[in-house]
Amino acid sequence: MSDWNPTSNILTLKIVYYGPALSGKTTNLIALHDLLQPSFKGDMQILETKDDRTLFFDLFPLGLRTSDNTLIKLKIYTVPGQVVHNSTRKAVLSRCDGIVFVADSQLNQSENNAESFNNLAQNIRLLGLNLKTLPLFVQFNKRDLPAIESIENIEKRWSETPWQVQYASALNKDGVYETFIKLLELVYRSVDKDYHLMDNYKLTESSFIQQLTKGDQD
Amino acid sequence: MEDFERVFTIEELLPSRSYCRITKALQQMGMNHFSVNNLEGTPLLQYGQDNGLNQIDLSAELEPVGFLRFEPEKLELAESAANFILEVLQTNWRYQMASDIHLQVSKQDYYDLKSKHQQLQESERRYRELSEHLEDKVRAQLKVIEDSQRQLYETEKMASIGQLAAGVAHEINNPIGFVSSNLNTAIDYLQELNQFFSRFLENGTNSTLSDKESSEAEFLLEDFGSLLIESKEGTQRVARIVADLRAFSNVDQSEDAWIKLSDNLSQVARIFLTSVEKKIILETNISPLLPTWCKPAHINQLLLNLLDNAANAITQQGKITLGCEMVNGSIFLEVKDTGVGMDEETKRKAFLPFYTTREVGGGTGLGLTVSRDIVLAHNGKITMESQLGQGTTIQVIIPLKDKSR
Numbered sequence: 001m002s003d004w005n006p007t008s009n010i011l012t013l014k015i016v017y018y019g020p021a022l023s024g025k026t027t028n029l030i031a032l033h034d035l036l037q038p039s040f041k042g043d044m045q046i047l048e049t050k051d052d053r054t055l056f057f058d059l060f061p062l063g064l065r066t067s068d069n070t071l072i073k074l075k076i077y078t079v080p081g082q083v084v085h086n087s088t089r090k091a092v093l094s095r096c097d098g099i100v101f102v103a104d105s106q107l108n109q110s111e112n113n114a115e116s117f118n119n120l121a122q123n124i125r126l127l128g129l130n131l132k133t134l135p136l137f138v139q140f141n142k143r144d145l146p147a148i149e150s151i152e153n154i155e156k157r158w159s160e161t162p163w164q165v166q167y168a169s170a171l172n173k174d175g176v177y178e179t180f181i182k183l184l185e186l187v188y189r190s191v192d193k194d195y196h197l198m199d200n201y202k203l204t205e206s207s208f209i210q211q212l213t214k215g216d217q218d
Numbered sequence: 219m220e221d222f223e224r225v226f227t228i229e230e231l232l233p234s235r236s237y238c239r240i241t242k243a244l245q246q247m248g249m250n251h252f253s254v255n256n257l258e259g260t261p262l263l264q265y266g267q268d269n270g271l272n273q274i275d276l277s278a279e280l281e282p283v284g285f286l287r288f289e290p291e292k293l294e295l296a297e298s299a300a301n302f303i304l305e306v307l308q309t310n311w312r313y314q315m316a317s318d319i320h321l322q323v324s325k326q327d328y329y330d331l332k333s334k335h336q337q338l339q340e341s342e343r344r345y346r347e348l349s350e351h352l353e354d355k356v357r358a359q360l361k362v363i364e365d366s367q368r369q370l371y372e373t374e375k376m377a378s379i380g381q382l383a384a385g386v387a388h389e390i391n392n393p394i395g396f397v398s399s400n401l402n403t404a405i406d407y408l409q410e411l412n413q414f415f416s417r418f419l420e421n422g423t424n425s426t427l428s429d430k431e432s433s434e435a436e437f438l439l440e441d442f443g444s445l446l447i448e449s450k451e452g453t454q455r456v457a458r459i460v461a462d463l464r465a466f467s468n469v470d471q472s473e474d475a476w477i478k479l480s481d482n483l484s485q486v487a488r489i490f491l492t493s494v495e496k497k498i499i500l501e502t503n504i505s506p507l508l509p510t511w512c513k514p515a516h517i518n519q520l521l522l523n524l525l526d527n528a529a530n531a532i533t534q535q536g537k538i539t540l541g542c543e544m545v546n547g548s549i550f551l552e553v554k555d556t557g558v559g560m561d562e563e564t565k566r567k568a569f570l571p572f573y574t575t576r577e578v579g580g581g582t583g584l585g586l587t588v589s590r591d592i593v594l595a596h597n598g599k600i601t602m603e604s605q606l607g608q609g610t611t612i613q614v615i616i617p618l619k620d621k622s623r
Contacts, residue, residue, distance in 0.1 A: 005225075010281070014223075040280045043308060047316050056316050061279045073280055075223070087323040091222075 002097050002191060012073045013191060015183065016093055019102035020109065020116035021053070021081035024141040027170040028102060028179070029058050029078055035177050038062040038212045040071070054080045057092045064211035066201040074212060081116065090123045098135040098187040100179055105140045105148040105167075135186035136163055139179045144169040177213070184209045222318035228256045228276065228284035230314060231307040237263040240306070244299050252296070253287045254303065274300045278307045389492035390459055393452035400445040400452075407442045411435065459492060476621060477514050479549055480507040483542055486521040490529075497535035500525075505543040511621045512596055520592045523585045524553040524612050530576065531557025531610055551614040560604040568602060 003012040017025040026046070033044045042061035049055055057080065063073040077096075079089040093099075101120065103113040124131045140154055151167065158165050166182060168175025188197065188205045197203040232240075232254070241263050244252055251266030254276070261268075262284070272290045274297065275282035286303060288296035348355075414427070414435050427435065483504050491500055521540075528538045536556040543550050560568065567573040569586050593600040598616035 008225075008281075042277075042280050045308065045312050045315075047312050056319050059315070063280045071281060087327050088319060091319055091322050091326065 002194065003095075004195070008071075009069060010071045010073055011195065012075060013098075013187065014096045015074060015076045015098045015100070015187065016096045017076065017078045017100045017102055018089075018093070018116070018120050019079075019081055019141075020104055020112040021083070023081060023102045023104040023109070023113075023116075024170040025078040025081065025102050026054055026058050028100070028139070028141070028168075028176050029060050029076060031170050031173040031176040032076070032180055033060050035173060036062065036180075036213050037215045038074075039064045039215050040073075053082060054078060055085070056080065056088060062212060064208070066203050068201060070201055072201075072203075072208075083115075083119075086119065086123070089119075090127065093120075093123050094127050096129070096134075097191060098183050099137070100183055101136060101138045101163075102170075103138060103140050105142045105154075106145055107147045107149055110149065132162070133190070135183060135190050137179060137183040137186060138163050138165045139168050139175065140165060141168050141170050141175075143167050143174070144172055181209060181213065184212060222315045222322060226278065226283065226311055226314060228254075228262065228307070231278055231283060231310045232262060232303070233310065234262075236306065240303065241265050243302065247295055247299060249288060249292055249295055249299060251289050252299070254284060255287060256284045257282070272296075276300060276303060276307065278304070278311050283307070384493070386459060386489070386492055390456055393455045397449045397452040400449045404442060404445050407438050407445075411438055411442075458488070473513070473515075474511055474621075475514050476509055476511055478507055478509045479512070479517060479551075479616075480504050480542055482514060482518055483521060483540065483551075486518055486525065487540055490522060490525045494529050496529065496532060498529060498532060499537045501537060501539045503539065503541035503543075505541075507542060507544060507549055508618055510549060510616070511619045512616070513592075516592045516595070520589050520614070521551070521553075523589045524614075527585060527612075528553050528555035528557065528610070531555050531559070533558065536609075545615070547618060549616045549618065551616070552611065554609065554611040556609045559606045559608045559610055561606050565602065565604055 002014070004010075005012070017028055019025050030044065033041075040061075040063035042063075045059040045061075047054070047056040047058065058078040060076045061073060062076070063071055065071055077092050079085075079092045099120070101117060103109075103117075121131055124134065138158065140149070142148065154165060164182060166175050166179040168179055170176050185205065188208045191197060192205075195201075197208065240254070245265060249265070251268070251271060253261040253264035253268055253271070255261050255273075268287065270290070271287040272293070273285040273287045276284045276286055286296060286300045288299070414431070483502070487500060487502055525538065525540065532538070532555060538556075539552070539554040541552045541554075564575060569590050590600050593614055593616065596616045596619070598614060601613050602610065603613070604610040
């Protein structure tokens with residue numbers, strides 16, 4: 001989970017973009033890197049790839065400084081989606097504070113989505129996290145493609161779950177920002193329970209989101 | 219274990235082997251006095267003098283990991299140099315993260331593999347243990363099976379004894395019925411005769427009987443006699459049935475005895491006839507047999523089973539032939555019926571336990587199985603001939619046995 005370092009005064013939170021292979025996790029992160037103007041913005045770190053497929057992970061660090069000079073660092077990771085890299089996926093997922101599940105909207109991908117989600121649930125359990133309380137947001141990506149699942153079908157299926165759904169086309173930067181903000185809301189509420197962000201840092205939910213997306217200027 | 223997510227120091231991100239080249243590059247760019255320091259201010263590489271120098275943050279992620287110190291008048295150059303160093307830092311950072319996560323994952327996979335291997339060894343050990351004790355376990359199971367088989371035999375025996383008892387009860391009830399009715403009539407007769415008799419006692423020889431009276435008295439006396447004779451025959455019948463039953467009374471005490479099987483055959487044939495309700499003619503061809511050492515109770519049950527099967531095969535009326543003789547020093551028994559016979563499938567399954575053609579509740583399906591086991595227990599052989607619509611013949615050969623063997 002989140003990591004608090006009192007000597008350097010840094011609170012590190014971890015967000016993971018999870019999902020089946022080629023569903024657009026890295027594309028989401030690249031779009032996010034373009035769209036966000038947070039108070040602190042690190043460079044996008046794209047690790048080793050093979051034929052444009054992620055082997056380890058991608059990392060986009062960003063952060064904000066609270067009024068008492070604490071640095072809240074948000075590290076956003078993607079995982080390798082290919083089935084064979086499960087051990088890597090598990091290592092990246094460990095101790096995370098929030099998850100965006102990037103599903104592929106294409107009709108022929110629903111089985112891969114389901115398989116990946118089950119894999120996520122299983123890894124969450126193996127890592128000692130709790131699927132019920134962990135902030136999780138679902139994004140249906142590739143809405144710009146022709147043969148995709150209807151919103152009606154998706155709503156029907158996911159309305160029975162506790163998770164909200166956002167539609168996106170990461171390639172066109174549509175829905176990426178919205179997905180991230182919705183997850184930030186969930187993450188704030190969850191982290192607030194442990195660190196009392198309001199009491200300890202005078203950090204409201206809206207200024208948490210504001211500083212991580214648009215920076216300090218108001 | 220090294221964590222790929224940890225905060226890296228500038229010493230990790232800027233390997234000492236590149237100090238020389240970086241120093242040279244910065245020199246070539248036109249910088250004369252500079253140093254790269256860590257967060258504590260200790261220089262990693264240094265050139266010229268550190269007098270009145272400014273510094274720029276070197277941040278790989280978000281927060282600085284070190285500083286580049288430079289001459290104040292060369293700010294633009296210094297910014298280019300810082301960018302160049304930053305590129306080196308980030309490249310090394312990515313490399314470190316990749317190699318750390320690779321190491322972490324490999325170690326985890328290795329650990330998982332090792333624990334799986336241990337589980338496999340454990341299960342292999344269990345299998346080995348199991349195979350070593352397999353014989354014992356099989357023997358124990360065999361005993362359980364034998365025990366339950368014996369229990370089934372008991373059940374089958376009890377079932378046939380039950381059927382027998384029902385037949386016998388009916389057969390005994392019959393004579394008892396007419397004997398009892400005869401005795402009631404006899405009591406009435408005795409009262410009427412008593413009236414005649416007392417008249418003679420009062421009037422002496424002067425007493426006379428009218429013609430009507432005398433013929434009535436004559437009838438009474440005559441019928442009285444025949445009533446008694448019939449009743450005596452009835453009680454004899456009951457006595458014979460009881461005597462025959464005695465042969466079955468020790469059905470559970472299956473002790474060996476020295477007997478002539480031809481006697482058993484006659485007994486069983488009589489008992490069998492008491493229990494059948496159909497019109498069956500039982501023909502017996504009993505030749506004297508030499509005595510043999512056997513379990514008479516079991517042999518009785520075998521014979522009764524075979525006769526019962528034969529009777530069941532006969533729908534309305536028919537004939538059963540029961541025969542025995544000595545053939546080549548062995549006892550040869552044959553039960554032949556004119557019943558419905560069996561098709562190929564029934565013949566094939568006839569000796570299987572629990573196979574029965576009777577209606578539910580009509581049979582346990584163990585009759586022939588038990589019969590065969592009894593024959594085998596006496597080192598004998600049982601064979602069957604049957605054709606659909608032509609009846610069935612069962613032949614049994616039991617070798618003579620001495621007590622000593």
